[in-house]
Amino acid sequence: MKWRNISASDFGKVIKKLSLQSSQSKRRAPHPVYWYCLDGKKVLRLTLPNLHGGSKSVSTGFIKQIQNSLRLDTHQFEDLTECPLTAEEYEAIIRDKLVI
Amino acid sequence: MTSSFQQSKTEIPRIEELFYQGSTTATTESNILERLETLTNQTGQLRMDVQERPVKYNTQIRDLGDESFSLVEPIIVSVEEYTSEDTVIASFPEIEVFGEGVTESEALTNLKLAILDLYEELIDTSPDELGDLPKAWLSVLQKIIKQTV
Numbered sequence: 449m450k451w452r453n454i455s456a457s458d459f460g461k462v463i464k465k466l467s468l469q470s471s472q473s474k475r476r477a478p479h480p481v482y483w484y485c486l487d488g489k490k491v492l493r494l495t496l497p498n499l500h501g502g503s504k505s506v507s508t509g510f511i512k513q514i515q516n517s518l519r520l521d522t523h524q525f526e527d528l529t530e531c532p533l534t535a536e537e538y539e540a541i542i543r544d545k546l547v548i
Numbered sequence: 549m550t551s552s553f554q555q556s557k558t559e560i561p562r563i564e565e566l567f568y569q570g571s572t573t574a575t576t577e578s579n580i581l582e583r584l585e586t587l588t589n590q591t592g593q594l595r596m597d598v599q600e601r602p603v604k605y606n607t608q609i610r611d612l613g614d615e616s617f618s619l620v621e622p623i624i625v626s627v628e629e630y631t632s633e634d635t636v637i638a639s640f641p642e643i644e645v646f647g648e649g650v651t652e653s654e655a656l657t658n659l660k661l662a663i664l665d666l667y668e669e670l671i672d673t674s675p676d677e678l679g680d681l682p683k684a685w686l687s688v689l690q691k692i693i694k695q696t697v
Contacts, residue, residue, distance in 0.1 A: 473669040477647065477661035481669075491679035493644065495662065509602060509630050509637035513646045546681065 454506055456497040458529050459514075465528075465535050468494065484518075486539065491546060492517060519545050602628035602637075607652075613660040616697040617667075623692055625659060627652055643685040667693055 462468070468482035469490075475481065480499070484492040494517045497506045515525045519542060527533035608622040628637045629652070638655035639646035645666050647658025670678070670686040678686070 471665075471669060473665065473672060475665050477658055477665050479648070479662075481665065486679070488677070489679040490673070490677055490682055493666070493682065495646065507630060507633050507635040507637075507648065508600065509628055509633075509635050510648055513637060513639065517644055546679070 454511055454529055455504060456499055456506055459496045459506075460499050461531070462528060463496070465531075466538060467535065484542070486542065491542065492519070494518065599632045600630070602630045604628050607638075607656075609656060609660060611660075612664055612693070613657060614664060616695065617664060618694050618696050620692050620694055625656070627655065643688050644681075663689070663693075 463482060466484055468484055471481040471483060471493075477495075479495050479497060482494045482496060483490040484494065494514060496514065497510060515522070518525065518528070518538075520528060520538075524533060524541065528538065605627055606624050607627055609619070609625055610622045611619060623640065625638055625640050628639075630636070634650055636649050636652050636655040637646055638649075638652070638659040640659065640663060643663070643666060645659065645662040647655045647660070647662050649655035649658055666685065667689045670682060670689065673682075675683065
């Protein structure tokens with residue numbers, strides 16, 4: 449499956465592209481959490497793999513959870529991680545799917 | 549015989565049909581080998597798909613692994629075992645949190661930590677900063693979690 453090719457470092461690019469905000473609260477769980485914000489509000493919460501995982505593949509189950517959190521179908525998710533999907537296009541998708 | 553073939557004809561000819569199409573023996577053998585190769589590839593792909601498909605079931609959690617917090621009642625969570633990758637995902641879809649582990653126990657422990665993290669983060673955030681979805685998660689969490697200390 450294509451999922452096997454997505455590594456932790458790929459999510460570093462997603463964080464930058466979508467300007468995700470790191471959660472500032474104290475954490476017990478092992479994985480970092482980021483928020484996707486629109487109009488000054490936190491609208492989506494993403495649990496991502498530890499970025500120091502580098503080029504190590506992220507598990508299929510973990511990636512499915514991230515895809516669901518992002519509200520993207522498989523094709524859109526691949527576009528996001530492989531770059532064609534821009535931040536503006538992603539914002540349009542989310543505005544269409546969520547009542548902000 | 550011919551009419552039954554016509555009725556069952558699909559895009560890929562049945563192997564028996566190859567013998568009735570006036571083909572030479574060599575052509576027929578070549579066609580059959582091609583079919584066998586296609587079927588072998590498809591079977592291999594199917595095997596991979598089945599191996600990668602997670603085993604899914606539900607289970608209950610009765611506490612959050614922290615004495616300062618308790619659950620008002622046990623909650624049902626979803627577990628997905630990806631045996632080909634030695635990974636288990638435990639999730640509480642209603643509030644979009646999950647925990648990952650090598651075993652079910654580890655995944656459930658991480659899920660409990662993730663639930664507490666989400667709860668504490670949401671109650672520490674001004675409602676004005678939360679979208680509708682996080683507000684709904686907080687509403688669910690406030691119904692199921694009781695702070696004991």
